[in-house]
Amino acid sequence: MTTATAPAVFLKGHGAQNDFLLLPDPHGCLHLTPEDVRRLCDRRLGIGADGLLRAVRCAAAPEAAAMAGEAGWFMDYRNPDGTDAQMCGNGIRVLARYLVDAGHQPPGDFALATRAGLRHVHVRARSLEFAGEVAVQMGHPRLPGPDGIRVSAGGRSWPALHVDMGNPHAVAFVDDLDDAGDLRTPPTVTPVSAYPAGVSVEFVVVRGPRHLAVRVHERGVGETRACGTGACAAVAAALAHTGAGAPSGAPARYAVDLPGGRLDVDVASDGTMQLTGPAAIVARGTLNPLPSIPGPRIGWSPARAR
Numbered sequence: 382m383t384t385a386t387a388p389a390v391f392l393k394g395h396g397a398q399n400d401f402l403l404l405p406d407p408h409g410c411l412h413l414t415p416e417d418v419r420r421l422c423d424r425r426l427g428i429g430a431d432g433l434l435r436a437v438r439c440a441a442a443p444e445a446a447a448m449a450g451e452a453g454w455f456m457d458y459r460n461p462d463g464t465d466a467q468m469c470g471n472g473i474r475v476l477a478r479y480l481v482d483a484g485h486q487p488p489g490d491f492a493l494a495t496r497a498g499l500r501h502v503h504v505r506a507r508s509l510e511f512a513g514e515v516a517v518q519m520g521h522p523r524l525p526g527p528d529g530i531r532v533s534a535g536g537r538s539w540p541a542l543h544v545d546m547g548n549p550h551a552v553a554f555v556d557d558l559d560d561a562g563d564l565r566t567p568p569t570v571t572p573v574s575a576y577p578a579g580v581s582v583e584f585v586v587v588r589g590p591r592h593l594a595v596r597v598h599e600r601g602v603g604e605t606r607a608c609g610t611g612a613c614a615a616v617a618a619a620l621a622h623t624g625a626g627a628p629s630g631a632p633a634r635y636a637v638d639l640p641g642g643r644l645d646v647d648v649a650s651d652g653t654m655q656l657t658g659p660a661a662i663v664a665r666g667t668l669n670p671l672p673s674i675p676g677p678r679i680g681w682s683p684a685r686a687r
């Protein structure tokens with residue numbers, strides 16, 4: 382490992398305004414400390430993002446080597462507080478968009494590796510009519526989990542449902558999205574022992590048949606303008622809430638409105654979910670040699686970067 386002597390390429394993208402800093406690292410040369418991630422995701426000290434996606438070939442990522450036969454690339458997802466997470470529904474769609482745009486993957490269906498396992502994405506080629514939605518198979522939500530969960534925010538408290546989408550969620554149904562307050566203070570989730578590694582919280586209003594409105598306070602981030610796993614967790618909780626989630630249920634599309642836009646969640650008859658929505662790359666640049674930003678020092682081998 383060498384310390385930064387040449388600029389590292391970065392891209393900035395978003396999915397429904399859930400924004401990400403994407404660092405292409407095909408050969409696994411970037412060694413990011415939690416402090417590097419905090420600085421780069423800081424909206425004043427760094428570039429700013431709701432999360433960092435390191436795009437590394439599976440063969441060069443020890444965590445993903447076992448999936449190298451089925452997927453070419455691994456999403457090393459980091460929260461802006463420096464922690465990592467198992468899965469990110471918007472991040473993986475942005476990563477897929479990048480891989481197709483950069484010519485690393487042909488458009489169509491392909492698999493990506495995550496800490497939650499393999500996920501299959503579908504990226505259509507761009508055309509005049511098609512601006513760039515990306516879909517991802519999110520798998521089966523897992524609901525049995527800690528009982529008696531309560532969420533408190535904005536001076537109020539609600540019972541919540543645990544949903545595991547690869548990463549953990551606690552979903553509360555509220556009368557009005559404003560009931561959760563400004564969410565600058567993180568919601569409290571009890572019992573605290575239920576989530577030793579933290580949990581994302583969804584506040585959900587049922588707008589109509591197969592139509593939800595959701596705010597999300599993400600673990601390791603704060604309130605974001607959209608969350609893909611959170612949208613799926615909200616749909617899974619709504620299905621459980623109304624009893625409509627029987628395994629033999631007919632396939633259905635749910636519209637989930639978030640502050641950053643709409644995400645569609647298709648529920649198949651076996652209960653598996655597909656998440657679809659916008660995914661865009663908006664900028665590309667180079668990081669200055671990192672000692673110029675006080676703090677981050679990233680191990681970087683320029684000769685192997687692409």
Ligand SMILES: N[C@@H](CCC[C@H](N)C(=O)O)C(=O)O
Pocket residue numbers: 399432460465466467468469470471472548549581599600601602605607608609610611
């Ligand atoms: N924004 C993501 C979720 C990212 C991970 C989350 N902060 C966690 O810690 O689990 C999404 O779109 O799913």
